[in-house]
Amino acid sequence: TFGDYPFAPESDPVVMPNNAIHTGESCDWQGVGGKVVDIQGRHLTGILIRLSGFYNGKTIDMTAISGGASAWYRESGYEFIIGSTPIESTGTLMVQLVDQSLVPISDQVVFNTYTDCDKNLILINFKQIR
Secondary structure, X not given: OOOOOOEEEOOOOEEEOHHHOOOOOOOOXXXXXXXXXXXXXXXXOOOEEEEEEEEOOEEEEEEEEOOOOHHHHOOOOEEEEEEOOOOXXXXXXXXXXXXXXXXXXXXXXXXXXXOOHHHOEEEXXXXXXX
């Protein structure tokens, strides 16, 4: 179960090759992306998504906005490029929806990354639950 937040992930993180979304791209890429929808499944734009943690020896703290990657993940899509070479990390990165004051509106979703080119994109979709 998730905390007392209005948004939750639609499922566990899904791993896939980045060229499933970015057709024609090489394996020299690693990232996380997805979309944000309301209770009825309609796309929500303007929602902030925060990526934080530790990756490849560096502290990560980035923010994206839903709708900023609509070309790849539909109208409310977001994406973070976290590296140019797929590497393995376990439980050190997380995404979370936040409001304009950076106050959480979803739980943190912790995810792993992989060295495998068939697993260099992590898909995490969020849905409003109340």
